[in-house]
Amino acid sequence: MNEAEERDIVIVGGGICGLATALALHGSLVSERSECLHATGAATTIRANGWRALDHLGLGLLLRKDSVHIDGFSLSLSPSNGIILFMSDISLGNGILREFAINSVDISEAFRRKGEAQCIRRSDLVEALAEDLSHSTIRFTCHVISVKLGSQTSYTVLELHYGIVIKAKYLRMNPTKFSTTNAIRGFTSYPEGHGIDNLFVVAIKEQVVVGNSEISKNQELIKMSSLQTINDFQEEMKEMIKNSDQSLSSCLRLRYRALWDLMLGSFRKGTITVAGDALDAMSPFIGQGDSISQEDAIVMARCLAQKILEFDRKTLFEKCTMDKCEDVHNQYAKERRMRLIKLSTQSFLMNKMFETLSMVVKLFCIVFMASFFRDSAGHSQFD
Known part of the structure; x- marks a missing residue:
């Protein structure tokens, strides 16, 4: 960047949320610290709310063509004391048949549900978002080292430096917390096809993943550790890991943002706000990571669009006072807070149910979710 450059909107971070927000907010600038766009992970699941966001961005039809x-959804949880919870959703065309089994007690419930869940290559999503942006929109190797208010103006000043990374705690948000659960991700290709159903399957065994800092840095050890920990699982699962692309394997410790931080914390300061993974950190058990990031982009664009109606687009940032600009961010934070609290609570309960050894805690999680999250896919119906 030049020593002094004025921009109406600057987005720090060229991830999925950053690119989606830039696409929704025309004329913005994306500051990305890496040398190129990167798409961690081989694939991602987009829920119905994520597809609605992509439709708003004009990319839904394009990305659906190559999606699966x-x-x-199939979930199997087997604690050591014998209580077994099994839940599966089977498509019936006009609805879903849900089956539960707890200690051999079967409960079946049929209900109608609209929506879609599709798996796409993560790189396809990132590239589609970037291709619709002008070449000058994204600045690579662009590191933010400080954020402050101008001494003589109400503008927010970003100080940039190439080659140096200093994390600025401008919003003073508490850091995300680590879960005791580790996750191993991988990708397996079947050139000759396979007989596996297109289901999102979660098979859980207590302490199936053992945390080890050395394993997380070595892709060969990641693969070996995975095979050892699922030694008594079904043969097709073991074959899936044996045939996986080792170069795409990764091991990470799950993070989440504490509920009290979401309830009491501030998402913004002045004309700066936070979105995407920096705000929406949660475990992957409800499959909302990338979908919720795209939601952030659409909600921010809508809040700004409502304010634009009060001004001429060309003179918006000249005539719009500091208070008016802050109103946009206040509205965004207000709309996202309750949405994130609900998602994070559901995600946290599922994570806690899987990782705890206490049967009291497990049963509490099951009862709480049955009471407040009876429709386990209701979170994907957000529009």
Whole structure:
């Protein structure tokens, strides 16, 4: 960047949320610290709310062409004391048949539900978002070292430096917390096809993943550790890991943002706000990571669009006072807070149910979720 450059909107971070927000907010600038766009992970699941956001961005039809439809969800949890919870969703065309089994007690419930869940290559999503942006929109190797208010104006000043990274705690948000659960991600290709159903399957065994800092840095050890920990799982699962692309394997410790931080913390300061992974950190058990990031982009664009109606677009940032600009961010934070609290609570309960050894805690999580999150896919119906 030049020593002094004025921009109406600057987005720090060229991830999925950053690119989606730039696409929604025409004329913005994206500051990305890496040398190129990167798409961690081989694939991602986009829920119905994520597809609505992509439709608003004009990319839904394009990305659906190369996506794989997920027909249902299967979850198997087997604690050591014998209580077994099994839940599966089976598509019936006009609805879903849900089956539960707790200690051999079967409960079936049929209900109608609209929506879609599809799996796409993460790189396809990132590239589609970037291709619709002008070449000058994204600045690579662009590191933010400080954020402050101008001494003589009400503008927010970003100080940039190439080659140096200093994290500025401008919003003073508490850091995300680590879960005791580690996750191993990988990708397996079947050139000759396979007989596996298009289901999102979660098979859980207590302490199936053992945290080890050395394993997380070595892709060969990641693969070996995965095979050892699922030694008594079904043969097709073991074959899936044996045939996986080792170069795409990764091991990470799950993070989440504490509920009290979401309830009491501030998402913004002045004309600066936070979105995407920096705000929406949660475990992946409800599959909302990338979908919720795209939601952030659309909600921010809508809040700004409502304020634009009060001004001429060309003179918005000249005539719009500091208070008016802050109103946009206040409205965004207000709309996102309750949405994130609900998602984070559901995600946290599922994570806690899987990782705890206490049967009291497990049963509490099951009862709480049955009471407040009876429709386990209701979170994807947000529009």
